[in-house]
Amino acid sequence: MSGEVTKVFDQKTLWEGGRSPFSVSYGKMMMWFFLISDALTFGSLLGALGFMRHKYIDSWPISEAIFTHMPLLHGPDAHYPLLYVALMTFILIVSSVTMVLAVEAGHRMDRNGVTKWLFWTVIGGLIFVGSQAWEWSTFIAGPDGDISTWADNATLTQNFYGRGFGPDSPIAAPAQYSQFFFFVTGFHGTHVVSGVILNFIILLNVLKGKYEGVGHYEMVEKVGLYWHFIDLVWVFVFTFYYLV
Amino acid sequence: MKRDDIIEYSLGAGHSEEEGKIIRKKIWFVTALLSIVTLVEVLLGVFWSSMGLEWTVVKFAFIVMTMVKAGYIVMVFMHLGDERKLMKYFILMPYAIFILYLLFLLFFEGNALVPDLLT
Structure with missing residues (x-):
């Protein structure tokens, strides 16, 4: 869209240089700048994960053999590979969809629609964080599934998962496996928590009618960018930690 | 420029009810696509060895599917395509x-x- 040519803008609303670069508002552009740098951080983390995976090519645990638990379906024979992570991925995708619907409703100045969809986005985010808490406790519990036995739990310094597990196994599984699990999913979880807080603040503002007064719902679009970014990162974490 | 929240680009970003219908249709299409691709990834992740597939092929299939998902999220959900x-x-x-x-x-x-x- 050639917005600059076809639209005439009030001089007061343009940036100091007399025009708005890339035809986007200042706030949205800065959100993109932040996301670019944040994406490079996540890219470096996942790159480091790839480095370790290639270094320990013989002994790196197979993720789909580890994340086989489901809540309420515990038992010695319970074996549901990847199902729980898939559920978490689906929850995050759905909350991303409700967010994009909130943005769309904002473009129509539909306050009730924004409230409804933003509310479900916050709920989806909370469910995801809760799921991650359960996943962490299950992961920390180690292969025996008992979190109170600290000697065989997965921590930053030890990892009993993987091909190398067992007294007569010649290859020891690297501790980096659990380190990367905690760091990558933890860093992502921190983003989800801050995203939920941001969404909640914006939801309160919508309820107060702040954006009706401003005349547009661009703030929803800006936090929406951040929320979609969280979903985007999870897509990569899901592939490169759990699948590949 | 005192405040950035009154920039006209934001005001110009609105759309009508009819346009909204088309946009929502696209959103639901992308939702279905993302869900299906995730489902395929999970099924492939669980059953690839019993289906007798080569790991390298499966790995690249995962990466391609991830890129497809990422592309749709960035271009449609984050509106970078617009x-x-x-x-x-x-x-x-x-x-x-x-x-x-x-x-x-x-x-x-x-x-x-x-x-x-x-x-």
């Missing part, structure tokens, strides 16, 4: 140049550092 071409490139180019090169170096070095080869 932004100006220059904006699109300045956001996407750093990854094409920097991350791919970094990954190449890291994997190459990682392969060279396999513990069994060092001892």
Whole structure:
């Protein structure tokens, strides 16, 4: 869209240089700048994960053999590979969809629609964080599934998962496996928590009618960018930690 | 410029009820697509060895599917597809140049550092 040519803008609303670069508002552009740098951080983390995976090519645990638990379906024979992570991925995708619907409703100045969809986005985010808490406790519990036995739990310094597990196994599984699990999913979880807080603040503002007064719902679009970014990162974490 | 929240670009971003219907249709289409691709990924992740597939093929299938998902999220959900071409490139180019090169170096070095080869 050639917005600059076809639209005439009030001089007061343009940036100091007399025009708005890339035809986007200042706030949205800065959100993109932040996301670019944040994406490079996540890219470096996942790159480091790839480095370790290639270094320990013989002994790196197979993720789909580890994340086989489901809540309420515990038992010695319970074996549901990847199902729980898939559920978490689906929850995050759905909350991303409700967010994009909130943005769309904002473009129509539909306050009730924004409230409804933003509310479900916050709920989806909370469910995801809760799921991650359960996943962490299950992961920390180690292969025996008992979190109170600290000697065989997965921590930053030890990892009993993987091909190398067992007294007569010649290859020891690297501790980096659990380190990367905690760091990558933890860093992502921190983003989800801050995203939920941001969404909640914006939801309160919508309820107060702040954006009706401003005349547009661009703030929803800006936090929406951040929320979609969280979903985007999870897509990569899901592939490169759990699948590949 | 005192405040950025009154910039006309934001006011101009609105659309009508009819346009909204088309946009929502697209959103639901992308939702279905993302769900299906995730489902395929999970099924492939669970059953690839019993289906007798080669791991390298499965791995690249995963990466391609991830890129498809990422593309739809960035272009449709984050509306980058609706932004100006220059904006699109300045956001996407750093990854094409920097991350791919970094990954190449890291994997190459990682392969060279396999513990069994060092001892």
